[in-house]
Amino acid sequence: MFRFYVQVLCSSVKFMRKNNCLIISVFAWVGLVASGQEARAQADFRSGYVVRTAGDTLRGLVDRREARLNATRCRFRPDAAGAIATYTPADVLAYGYAAPKEDYRALAVPGPPPAPAPTPATAPSFLLVLADGPAQLYYLRAEDGQDRYYVASPALPLSELVHRTMLVERDGKTYYDEQRTYRATLAQALPNCPAAQSMLPTLAFGERPLVRAVARYNACAAPAAGHVAPAAPPGVDAGRPTVGLLVGVQQGRLTINTGDALSTDSEAATGPVVGLALAVPFSRHSRKLSLQVNVFYETQQYALTGKSPVYSSVGTTTTAYKFDLAGLRAPVLLRYTLPNGHVHPFAEAGGAVAYAFKTNNSAQDINSSGGTGSPRPVFGTDGFRRLELGLTGGVGLAAPVWQGRNLNLLVRYERSDGYSGVGGIATPVTRIYGLLTLDLFK
Secondary structure (H helix, E strand, O other): OHHHHHHHHHHOOOOOOHHHHHHHHHHHHHHHHHHHHHHHHOOOEEEEEEEEOOOOEEEEEEEOOOHHHHOOOEEEEOOOOOOOEEEOOOOEEEEEEOOOOEEEEEEOOOOOOOOOOOOOOOOOEEEEEEEOOOOEEEEEEOOOOOEEEEEEEOOEEEEEEOOEEEEEEEOOEEEEEEEOHHHHHHHHHOOOOHHHHOOHHHOOOOHHHHHHHHHHHHHHHOOOOOOOOOOOOOOHHHOOOEEEEEEEEEEEEEEEEOOOOOEEEOOOEEEEEEEEEEEEEEEOOEEEEEEEEEEEEEEEEEEEEOOOOEEEOOEEEEEEEEEEEEEEEEEEEEEEEOOOOOOEEEEEEEEEEEEEEEEEEEEEEEEOOOOEOOOEOOOOOOOEOOEEEEEEEEEEEEEEEEOOEEEEEEEEEEEEOOOEOOOOOEOOEEEEEEEEEEEOOO
C-alpha cells in the first residue's frame, strides 16, 4: 500500500528527477507514520482538571478536542499511563485546561426566546466560559454546527443571545430583516451599569464585542473583587492570526508549446525561497480549518532547446531558450489540520498569483553547420507576461517546537499558466516546493 501511495505521488510530479522522488517518498513515509500514530492516539491530552458532582476536583490530563465534541463529553485520565474515563455533562460540574486556559461548565441551556427556561429534565451541555464574574458569558458549538452564545447574571437566568437574518416580503418586495434580539437580552442581563448599557444600541454580534460588554458590566458590578473578564477571549493561541518566517527550496520545469510539433521541456531548475507566512484560523473553536497566505521571493533559471529542428539547405536549425527570472509569489490556500496529538498532519489546496520583476529571456537559433543567430526575446518585444496564475496544493506536518511557536514542514505542488502573452504559445510551469515555516510570535 505504501509503495502504491508513493508511486501515485511521484507520477503526479513526474517532472522531477529520480532523486526527487526519493525525497517525496521520505515525506510520504513521514506523513503516513504520523497519520498512523494520530489514528491510534486520536487524543490531545493536556494538563487540566475535572470537578465532580460531589464538589471534589480531580487533576490530571484532559483531552482537548474540537468545540462540538468538547460540549458533549470530557475524556480524563490521571496521568499519561492512567486509564481514560469519559464524563458527560450529567456526570461532572466542570472541566478545563491549564494551557490554553479554558474552562467548561455543565449547564442546561434554554432554547432561543421565547422558548421556556430549561427544566431539571433538560439535558445539560458543557459551555465554554468566555467571561466570568457577576455576569457570565458562555459559548456552545451546537450539534448543528452553529455557534451559540449565552449570558447569565443576577438579573437574568441563563439566556441565549440571538441574532437572526431573515427574508421578509413587504409590498411585493423581498428584504433581508436583521433581528438583533441579543441587545435586548443583554439590556436585561446587565442593568444599572451605564458604561455597559451605552454599548448595547450599536453592539455588533460576535465573540469579542460580547465579551467586552460583559467585561464592562463586571467592572461596574464588582470592581473591588476583580471580576473583570479578559479583554480578549481565553485560549487565543487557537484563534489569533500568526505570522511566521518561510524558507525553503523550489524546483520547476517550464514547457514551451506552440501547438504544433514543438513541445519543449526545460531541465529541472532549483532555486531558494524566502518570505513570510500568515495563518488565519476561521474560528478559535475549530482548529481544523485555516486560511494560509504566503508571500515569498524566488528566483528561477530555465534553459531548453527546441526538440523539433527546422531543416534547410544549409543544415538543421534548433532554438535555444534561456530564462533568468525573479519575483514574488503569493499562494492562498485552505488548510485542513488534524489537531489531535503533538504532531498535526495537514493538507491544503488553493491558488497562487506571482509577479516577475526580473524577466531576462532570450531565444537563439543554432545551425548544425556552426552558425548562430542573434539572441531575441522569446515572446517578441511585448509578449512576456509578468503576472502568473496557478493552482497549488500540498501536505505537511505541524508541531509546537519552541516556546509554543509552531513549526510547519510541507511539500507543495503547483502548476501555473507561465509567462507567454502571445496567442498560440503556451508556457505552463510545474513546481514542487519543500518549505519550512516557524511562527515569529507566540
